[in-house]
Amino acid sequence: MRLVARFFALAGVLSLLLTAGCYQVPVTGRSAMSMVSDKEVAKQSMAAFEEMKKKYTVSRNKDFKERVQRVGERLAKAVFGDVPDADWEFVVFEVPQQVNAFAMAGGKVGVFTGLFKIVKNDDQLASVLAHEIAHVAARHVNERLSRQMAVKGGGLLVGGVMAGRGAGYLTSGAVLDAYGLSTGITAVGFDRKKEKEADHIGIMYMARAGYNPEESIRVIESLEAASTGQPLPPAWLSTHPSNPERILQLMDLMPKALEAYRQSSRIQTPVLVK
Numbered sequence: 001m002r003l004v005a006r007f008f009a010l011a012g013v014l015s016l017l018l019t020a021g022c023y024q025v026p027v028t029g030r031s032a033m034s035m036v037s038d039k040e041v042a043k044q045s046m047a048a049f050e051e052m053k054k055k056y057t058v059s060r061n062k063d064f065k066e067r068v069q070r071v072g073e074r075l076a077k078a079v080f081g082d083v084p085d086a087d088w089e090f091v092v093f094e095v096p097q098q099v100n101a102f103a104m105a106g107g108k109v110g111v112f113t114g115l116f117k118i119v120k121n122d123d124q125l126a127s128v129l130a131h132e133i134a135h136v137a138a139r140h141v142n143e144r145l146s147r148q149m150a151v152k153g154g155g156l157l158v159g160g161v162m163a164g165r166g167a168g169y170l171t172s173g174a175v176l177d178a179y180g181l182s183t184g185i186t187a188v189g190f191d192r193k194k195e196k197e198a199d200h201i202g203i204m205y206m207a208r209a210g211y212n213p214e215e216s217i218r219v220i221e222s223l224e225a226a227s228t229g230q231p232l233p234p235a236w237l238s239t240h241p242s243n244p245e246r247i248l249q250l251m252d253l254m255p256k257a258l259e260a261y262r263q264s265s266r267i268q269t270p271v272l273v274k
């Protein structure tokens with residue numbers, strides 16, 4: 001019996017290795033591994049996004065909607081090479097107490113109305129959205145789901161694989177969980193390394209889209225100022241790394257980001273023909 005169990009465990013690990021895929025994170029070039037299928041994550045993310053639309057009131061504020069659409073579309077164009085299969089959708093949710101935004105695989109982006117208390121211009125909005133889109137481009141949720149599968153004891157996974165279901169056991173609930181959105185609006189972020197990576201990728205994305213990367217620092221400062229004296233900091237801030245650590249990294253990346261920004265404005269400025 002133990003031998004049989006061992007055989008199945010070994011077969012499970014083998015299947016796991018066969019289904020696992022290495023990939024390179026855009027911009028940072030970090031090597032990462034995913035044990036879940038991109039297609040399945042995108043499918044379940046889209047289902048999870050539909051659930052969010054049912055759970056929260058979609059905002060009717062024309063100004064907010066136009067701003068998010070305008071900035072979102074420009075970012076989507078700039079990240080096309082890194083997120084080619086996305087079917088972009090930008091939705092504003094009427095949750096004034098929530099200073100946050102999120103993006104899901106498949107190109108589903110949500111912005112809570114509370115964020116507009118903080119972002120003062122398109123560049124600042126672009127900075128927040130670019131950070132969220134960076135999590136998608138880096139497939140951070142794949143990594144989190146893969147780790148959960150490994151921790152839960154290949155049991156679930158091995159069972160799934162042995163039954164020929166592969167990653168099919170993924171549900172929209174599990175995916176919402178992995179995005180940190182299942183507990184409702186008190187979204188939790190990724191770990192410190194992934195948040196820093198999203199900041200790194202995000203500042204380059206916003207710059208490529210023609211938004212001033214210097215505004216990324218101002219957003220963090222405004223968020224910090226707004227959260228002082230509040231019992232709970234906004235979700236966007238409630239994760240590690242600390243704000244000074246985030247700002248220091250952004251300052252380090254600034255020369256590169258400003259160069260990308262200058263290049264993008266050269267491309268976008270219409271050339272006057274004499």
Ligand SMILES: [Zn+2]
Nearest residue numbers: 189190195198
């Ligand atoms: Zn984040």
